[in-house]
Amino acid sequence: MKLASNLSEQTATSRRRFLGVLAATGAGLFTAPGLLAGEKSLRSISTDDGEEALPTAPLVDSPPVLQCPTETDIAVVWAVGKPATGFVEWGTKKDQLDQVAYGEIFGQNPYNERFLQIRIRNLKPNTRYFYRTVTCSFDFVHTYAFKRGEPVYSDVFSFETPGAKKTTGTFSVINDTHNHQDTLKRLTERLALLGSDYTVWNGDLVDGFNNANTAVEAVLRPGNAAFATEKPMLFVPGNHDYRGVWARNTSLPLPAWEHPAPENRAFGRNFVVRTGPLALIGLDTGEDKPDIHPAWAGLARFEPYRTAQRDWLERALLSPAVATAPFVVAFCHIPLFSDDPKANGGDSLEGYAEFQRQAADLWGPLLSKHGVQSVITAHMHRFKYDPATSKRGWAQICGGGPNLDREVTVIHGKAEGKFMEIVVDSVSKGTELGRWKFPKRAI
Numbered sequence: 001m002k003l004a005s006n007l008s009e010q011t012a013t014s015r016r017r018f019l020g021v022l023a024a025t026g027a028g029l030f031t032a033p034g035l036l037a038g039e040k041s042l043r044s045i046s047t048d049d050g051e052e053a054l055p056t057a058p059l060v061d062s063p064p065v066l067q068c069p070t071e072t073d074i075a076v077v078w079a080v081g082k083p084a085t086g087f088v089e090w091g092t093k094k095d096q097l098d099q100v101a102y103g104e105i106f107g108q109n110p111y112n113e114r115f116l117q118i119r120i121r122n123l124k125p126n127t128r129y130f131y132r133t134v135t136c137s138f139d140f141v142h143t144y145a146f147k148r149g150e151p152v153y154s155d156v157f158s159f160e161t162p163g164a165k166k167t168t169g170t171f172s173v174i175n176d177t178h179n180h181q182d183t184l185k186r187l188t189e190r191l192a193l194l195g196s197d198y199t200v201w202n203g204d205l206v207d208g209f210n211n212a213n214t215a216v217e218a219v220l221r222p223g224n225a226a227f228a229t230e231k232p233m234l235f236v237p238g239n240h241d242y243r244g245v246w247a248r249n250t251s252l253p254l255p256a257w258e259h260p261a262p263e264n265r266a267f268g269r270n271f272v273v274r275t276g277p278l279a280l281i282g283l284d285t286g287e288d289k290p291d292i293h294p295a296w297a298g299l300a301r302f303e304p305y306r307t308a309q310r311d312w313l314e315r316a317l318l319s320p321a322v323a324t325a326p327f328v329v330a331f332c333h334i335p336l337f338s339d340d341p342k343a344n345g346g347d348s349l350e351g352y353a354e355f356q357r358q359a360a361d362l363w364g365p366l367l368s369k370h371g372v373q374s375v376i377t378a379h380m381h382r383f384k385y386d387p388a389t390s391k392r393g394w395a396q397i398c399g400g401g402p403n404l405d406r407e408v409t410v411i412h413g414k415a416e417g418k419f420m421e422i423v424v425d426s427v428s429k430g431t432e433l434g435r436w437k438f439p440k441r442a443i
């Protein structure tokens with residue numbers, strides 16, 4: 001009884017926080033009847049060791065989170081609190097959602113107890129679309145007996161597909177959030193105010209993925225906020241995101257990119273997104289110790305993966321989306337540079353990577369050769385700016401986190417006209433830590 005009472009209070013507090021964020025940001029577009037229903041709507045909770053499913057978990061357990069945006073498709077992901085199916089209604093007019101994305105795979109529509117993931121396809125670049133999610137509980141009694149619940153509709157949201165035909169390109173970066181809900185609340189409020197085209201979430205979303213509920217809390221409703229219903233989130237993996245017994249299921253809340261070229265299909269965590277004059281490139285530095293480290297017990301093969309990403313990066317840099325962009329920013333979790341000659345390059349059995357030497361050696365020269373203006377990194381939990389040099393053509397900006405009493409940062413950039421400006425804000429102190437202007441590169 002005591003547990004139920006505490007959870008009721010916790011849920012009521014969570015709900016107030018969720019609504020507070022929506023009201024504060026003007027983003028009050030998401031209505032999830034299951035989430036906002038009566039006092040008995042309790043969420044499931046997670047612990048470090050496992051999860052406890054609560055009997056009255058709401059049917060719709062998170063706002064939709066847009067991910068993997070390309071010029072022709074986008075993934076819509078949301079959490080459910082009980083077995084459910086769903087689909088997405090969409091169209092080019094808010095009051096005329098005349099298309100349906102069913103998300104079928106080999107003829108089967110989605111059915112899952114915690115995550116629904118639907119890709120909207122056949123979109124056009126630089127075009128605004130409207131959508132809403134539809135969720136139905138679905139109880140299998142046995143193979144031929146089931147109960148499909150009434151549809152639950154979200155509010156109508158909109159998004160714009162990527163593309164070069166735009167005069168301004170913007171992004172925001174958060175990183176190393178480690179499921180600190182107080183930090184996530186502050187960060188999502190800041191993201192809503194910035195309203196950037198894309199939010200890059202630069203790794204270490206969690207300490208480890210040990211169960212599905214952690215993914216719901218830490219990824220799909222961080223700080224109980226609707227943070228990517230209209231401005232897509234671009235996930236860049238951190239070392240901690242590869243840890244935990246559930247870490248091989250992360251494509252449920254964090255879908256992989258579907259690269260059409262056969263040679264790119266193995267790189268589902270890498271991306272290129274073009275927004276106006278700016279190209280954003282996502283790279284994956286993987287774990288922070290050598291593959292042979294006993295901590296991985298033979299489960300890690302990141303070294304060949306970093307090597308293979310060198311060729312992926314070269315193809316990305318030569319692709320039309322990047323080759324024609326006057327401004328290019330690359331993102332990876334572990335820094336590619338350290339000014340400390342004794343820094344751990346992730347190739348020692350002692351300690352952990354302070355920068356990723358293998359990735360730096362393989363990717364760094366390519367980024368310089370192609371005039372990439374900046375590499376934005378994370379992992380060190382402290383802000384640092386390293387300007388470009390004659391040998392290294394890109395400036396490295398490292399974000400902080402995750403403790404509010406230390407240095408939580410939001411990095412945000414805007415490319416327009418002759419310059420791209422990147423700003424680092426301390427969310428902890430409410431101050432600006434730095435601001436730099438980058439001229440166009442030669443293309």
Ligand SMILES: [Fe+2]
Pocket residue numbers: 203204238239240333378379380
């Ligand atoms: Fe990290």
